[in-house]
Amino acid sequence: MTVLYQRVALIGLGLIASSMAHAMRQYGLAGEIVGHAKSAESRDIAVQIGLCDRVFATAAEAVQGADLVVLCVPVGVMGEIAAEIGPHLASGATVTDVGSVKGAVVEAVAPHMPVGVHFIPGHPIAGTEHSGPRSGFATLFQNRWWLLTPLDGADAGGVARLRALCEGMGANVDEMDVAHHDLVLAVTSHTPHLIAYTMVGVAEHMRRVSNSEVIKYSAGGFRDLTRIAASDPVMWRDVFLTNKDAVLDILGRFTEELFTLQRAIRMGDGEHLHAYFTRTRAIRRGIIEAGQDTAAPDFGRVPQGGEKGKG
């Protein structure tokens, strides 16, 4: 493998940053990896387990001399970090981020980027429900999508190099427009997460009457929902606050569809329900064909992983 960047600075040392560190090392993509985290404990762990060659107490120090800076902090603090590091960025450096929302990040970060620095927003669609510097692993990005949303007039060479890094870590790269990214993610990720949180909230309410049975018998659809809903609260708060318009649009559509199904249940309209449930199978097939999933029952998790399709 080729070293693509001489010094990579990871700002924020959570799941994505630590997975990038492992992957860049494993595939020999970076000369030196330095990092910054707000928490001293995270910084200590990062050195101790070999994520970073050096860590710094401030983001401003961490980015000095780096030819790639990756912002791996919650979307809500990107602007603040950008303001801090702007004056310290090396000329010709590339700055990217891994935020789940792109419009708000561009708005917050771009004004702080000096002339001669290539700011190329990005979003790896990969993760687990865990967080922190110990949660990363080198194969997280294997065969996952990494979306880049270069701005008008982006430097083609800079984009190509960043793309090569993502591909070097095993990801498939696509480029798209910032606003389009935010709409697509509102459908595929943001709204589903909000719904999962909501359903878990309902169950918590019921749990009080049902004396923990909800948890005990959660092998049904509820279990996967809780996994989604266990994700980092700060990250998700910021996602919803910063991708507000697209999420509210999709939520409106969702509520309309749900009311239609609810009415079919109330009226005993079995034909409507059957037709609706049959259509969803086609979507499922599409996803398997698109290679984002496996057809193995229950993702191959047996026997512990039980339940789906049994209510």
Place this chain on the structure above:
Amino acid sequence: MTVLYQRVALIGLGLIASSMAHAMRQYGLAGEIVGHAKSAESRDIAVQIGLCDRVFATAAEAVQGADLVVLCVPVGVMGEIAAEIGPHLASGATVTDVGSVKGAVVEAVAPHMPVGVHFIPGHPIAGTEHSGPRSGFATLFQNRWWLLTPLDGADAGGVARLRALCEGMGANVDEMDVAHHDLVLAVTSHTPHLIAYTMVGVAEHMRRVSNSEVIKYSAGGFRDLTRIAASDPVMWRDVFLTNKDAVLDILGRFTEELFTLQRAIRMGDGEHLHAYFTRTRAIRRGIIEAGQDTAAPDFGRVPQGGEKGKG
């Protein structure tokens, strides 16, 4: 292991029945296993792959001489099957079912059960998104819950024997009231499935504008939802039609909660969102502690199984 029933008749040869056949054979719990499926193809497969020692073209024939009859058909046809087999059941036989709804099954089946037959409704909370006689496997019930909802005055010996069968296949058994079962399942399984179907319906609509990107970038929360929504449409239609009251109750609560979160997004109320998302983590921890799931990232499915907690 002890043979608990001399002849078990499986009516309907889908995922649950075929998994029971594999498990009963593996653990030596049944003398003979016979079966019936409406489809000649399913019957042929059942003999060919060794699920059943013998198959019958009608349910009435299949149950003759059986000391255990298991109804593994969609909830909506339980009554029809019960009417057919009633006159042919052996005296002293136990009849159980594996339907996801218990109130409607009891209403449909009980009137057809002759005196001297023990009708003990049941519900294994286990499954995958696949169906048909080839989809079963012996370990499906390992460490899953199997709920029994015996009626007033149920024969204690009959219940104990059926419980031993379920435990022999690796399940944990709990007994509860019929109505309570239907409420608990509405929360943990039925409503989550309806929501999954709805979200997939929304995405299908969006897909037309987004040219398959929804599918392509589905590694987010959407992917698990589609897996839920790929389940058998007939089974789920019947679940919603027959557990109508409990599902409509939970849906009402869900909509209220969702509107509260939606309003918080619209008003930019980050504190409300953060507090809500934080609470759901406790539920998640409860589920891990209850042993229905593993704390391994992404259920250990890496690298293919990517995404959670990353939007």
